Amino acid sequence: LVTQFGEPKVVVTDKLRGYTKPVQALAPDADHRAHKGLNNRIENSHRPTRKREKIMGRFKSPRQAQRFLPAHDQINTVFRPRRYTLPAASYRRARADAFGLWNDYTGEMNA
Structure with missing residues (x-):
């Protein structure tokens, strides 16, 4: 997705700490917001x-x-x-x- 659409400005995930390193590796300049209530399409897929x-x-x-x-x-x-x-x-x-x-x-x- 990063190669197709470019680096994201903001990445929203839930509060799982395991997301921190992969987000930093894939999009180091992105603002990582770990918040349960934000509009997160990945979490809505569940x-x-x-x-x-x-x-x-x-x-x-x-x-x-x-x-x-x-x-x-x-x-x-x-x-x-x-x-x-x-x-x-x-x-x-x-x-x-x-x-x-x-x-x-x-x-x-x-x-």
């Missing part, structure tokens, strides 16, 4: 992880969450295909297929 942590807070133990979340993620990926990678018609077809599969599975379980 949103799915943070969302899972929030969900985990509703469980009684980390073990219970670890048992639930992998199964939930598999089902979630079936019902929520990545919209930004699909045209609208393909997205609608994928959602219809997912709900069709779900109806078949639940029908078998109730029969």
Whole structure:
């Protein structure tokens, strides 16, 4: 990124001390701001992880969450295909297929 866009003037990271040396090595003249609340796109990329942590807070133990979340993620990926990678018609077809599969599975379980 430094070779493509040039050296940054400011680098914002969270308060992890391990970032200090790499930032100084890659951009020695940049102002390194270690602050949790600043608008940091790198840290915002962890949103799915943070969302899972929030969900985990509703469980009684980390073990219970670890048992639930992998199964939930598999089902979630079936019902929520990545919209930004699909045209609208393909997205609608994928959602219809997912709900069709779900109806078949639940029908078998109730029969």
